[in-house]
Amino acid sequence: MRCFFEDCVLDTERRELRRGPAIVPTTPQVLDLLEFLIRSRDRVVSKDDLVNAIWNGRIVSDAALTTRLNAVRRAIGDSGQQQRLIKTFPRKGFRFVGVVHDEDRQPATAAAVTIPVASSADVDERQSARWLENIRGRLKLVGRVLALVATIGAIAGGLVGYWNVWKTVRTDAGREAQNIQKQPTIAPEIEPRLSLVVLPFTNLNDDPAQDTFAESLSTDLATDLARTPATRVIGRDVAFSYKKKAIDLQQLGTDLRIRWAVRGAVRRNGDQVRVNVSLTDLRTARDIWSDRFDDDLANLAALHGTITARLLCVAHLHLRQYEEALQQCSRSLNMSGTDYQAYMRLISAFGSTGRNTS
8 A cells, every 4th residue: 555645655565655756764663653653544543552553562661652753753754843744642642634645646737636526415524624635635736746847847948957957856865865874763872871770679478468578679779779970770660660561671771771770589588588689781681790688677778788889889890980899899798998908909900901901
């Protein structure tokens, strides 16, 4: 099926979008999203409708959905400010409002446009309005085509001049397409600094009442990490939206634009607490560190501090930020005095070596 709107043509069988004579470089998701909006243009589609249709119900952040919609608008010459073709309905969803022709070919001349005359007084008002809107769109398109032909003919002075102008336009369109391909069309690359999310910890007890304890432990840990300068921690509401859901870790890093994920599990036995914690690099979806911590409930605050320091120590070392790692590593290992000084010299030497060889 081919859909014509304004100066664009969407060919669903050939999987391509054209604006004028040029093919617009697009990603498969952008084409799928545009096709879905056009097919559903008689109604407002919600965010859930888009997620189910394009991402098969997989968890997608609002930022990722907005990025794809902006890419669709750029591809068809629309924008969030103009909303000529794709209109946003706050708290409702989105709708394609442009005039679409589903014919196998566009109308080429004014003679091709026929205006039927209503023969009955009881013609449905809604159908008449839609018919008039369709006719206006065709007439506008025909007017643009005729104006373009007249302008090119006047400037070129004949068919030879017209052909030269056409070749120039086609060349410029190709260069523009190459420039668009070189630009990123989805989300920017995950930032390399200490940016992370603390996912809700799993309750390993059979008692569901311990869920609150596991949640509070992950919340407190996120708060402690967020207090560290130059560390960006995703908020609790976003983090807990992934609770008990299957997660594509690499997609999670792309959607939230973060480098790390902290995951864990909690088991409580009376006054004894065991916490398993891991630090995952979302670029590779692999754990770069994991450990187990045992303590009493009375020492819960100290346990938070130890886990926080250990996480920061590992992350800083992995990023070769040795100066930032010194204090956190020594704190997590409970070093002081002579041991602390020796450890500082060791890490400093290792840091110098790492900088010279990196």
